[in-house]
Amino acid sequence: MSIILVLAPASVMLALLGLGAFWWTVKSGQYDDPAGDAARILNDQLDDRPL
């Protein structure tokens, strides 16, 4: 039973990492131009560096 005390916080930590990553994507404007980003990644001639 005590394994729960290890696994539960560990899984919440992992999920928090995911949440942190989502937070970062929103803050860095990665949802500001879905149409353009979809095209940029497929075309070598375009500047696809992050802003």
Add this chain to the structure above:
Amino acid sequence: MTTALDADLSGFLGHEAAGAATLELLVPGARCAACMAKIERGLVGQAGVKQARLNLTTHKLSLTFDGPSGDPARVISALDRLGYNASLFDPAEAKAAEDREGRRLALALGVAGFGAGNVMMFSVPVWAGLFGQELEPATRTLMYWLSAIVATPCALYAGMTFFRSAWSSLRRGRANMDVPISIGVLLTLAVSFSETIQGGRHAYFDAAVSLLFLLLIGRWLDHKLRSKAQGAARDLLALQAPVAYRLDAAGVERGVPVAEVVVGDRLAVAPGQRVPVDGRVETGASLLDNALITGETAPAAVGAGSLVHAGALNLDGRLVMRAEAQSQDSALAAIARLMEAGAQSKSAYVRLADKAAAIYVPVVHSLALATFVGSWALGLGPREALLRAAAVLIITCPCALGLAVPAVQIAASGRLFRKRVLVKSGAALERLAEVDHVVFDKTGVLTEGRPHLADAAPALVAAAAPLARASRHPLAQALAREAGPGPVAEDVRETAGLGVEGLIGGRRARLGRAAFLGIDASQSLETELWFGFDAEAPQRLAFADTLRPDAARAVAALKARGLTIEVLSGDVPAAVARAAEAAGIERWRAGLTPIEKAAAIDSLKAAGRKALMVGDGLNDAAALARAHASMAPGAAVDASQNAADLVFEGEGLMAVVDAIDVARAAKHRALENFGFSALYNLVAAPAAVFGLINPFIAAIAMSGSSLVVTLNALRMNLEARR
């Protein structure tokens, strides 16, 4: 927009932290990945541009220059060579375009989703324990504590949107839908904590956070709908970028934002540009198209000393004028104030969901109170009675209601978008569904808004065409369109406001007003041109503004739906009467000023009618803003598109009929969803009153009802595709 290439536009530059100049341009023609590559690669290295980045979603081009200065005019002409029209963004306008609210909602949605997903990890064992499997109270309490640690911060963060809105609505003495949501969520958390501390089994941490997750999906959809339409409206506004060309003492043109023009400035207005502020002409002669301001179709001739109004389009000669008003004091300002008042009255409109909340909130809250008092009186302990009351509030929390209306409106506006009608807000659709009277403007709405050759012999058209091709006058251009491509007259001289003369096949000919060809100006219904070779009798070419091809069909369809129809126009009575008769409309009024149009709409409102205004000109903007609902064609001026609730592109008026149909269907569907929610509450609330709810049933019932209303909303799209 025409940009004078020698003008200095540095007033539109911004600066980034490192000091390099930046520029925001709107490039509406860039719609594919290939355009993006062409523009970005074509610009970098040219005209001092270091970095170019095009946003394909908003069509905004962000440029960074090498140094602290840059030349917008060179960039615009470079874009022009690449084949794209670009216009300047007012720096303040570009700032306002940032979507902060959208980011905040996205984060709240992410946090709520995280909470709802992770709290399940601890909820599922508890639910399993409800069905006979062994689950010791100590383990259950441990699961509840773990749930609390995950769910409480998530619910408090994600719920801020609702708590704020509920608080501000309560302070104004009203209860909107966010009040029961906030009370439900906070009470659920409080009861769950007290249960967990006492080792009880009625903790609903999972319900609180998944409720917020579902509600935030609804909010997010609603926001996306609004911001998409507002962005489109802003783009249209920027397309007619407010640049004024100020002349300094040396006579050099310098482009400045219109807001910076002060009284006494000398301004240049090239052909094709709009007059930026009210003022008086100093030098030059030209024709002005006042259609936006007064609705008159015939251009007016102006010369030195004439008064000109902001918004008038300069048709043929370069004018130098002296500003007599700042942009906020121009004749436009009166219209703008009327529009503002209209927008305010619209924001007071009570939306369907709030109407439902006004009934729902008192019923639910008194039911919860009755449950508490009743169960205590019937011998249950105060703790058990409070739990039952809380269960009522939780189970009746308006999850389905909060999701029902935005989901329907997203589906409806998606359906209209495919018909090329842009819906600006959910409230607009609700108002549109209620209209019982339709008011049309004439020029540009019932009619196509540009003159067509009405009747003339083909031989005469062919003879006059070479001169017509050389002129910028709208009637001459209509004649040139009719004749098709061909030779252009030589040695052409254009006299502003009168006509053109030149050599056709070696013979001198004139095309223009009656007076230009030496004829007594006759009274005539149609706008007309006269054409003649020297020493020959001039012949008449008549023009008329033709009706949109489906105007009569659209009017008949509107009548079939039980709507009454009326035309309000600023044009002369004869022209209005003819257009109204051709479209099959019996009631019309002509010669109205913009203020009179707005007053006509107000008196309709006072008589209890709910009017839909369809208009395109600046003279309609105030009426559009004050009408119960309003639509503007895509060719309308920026102010009108901003004031209108819906914008329809495309050539046909049937878009108005389609929009009303979809709006009515959406209202029907939303009411259906309210019905579902009421039904759900009729079943679930009594169960909660009699203490038959446990955490598992609460979770199933709440997400089940949300799913049902969402699927019902999406049915709108299925029907449209079939």
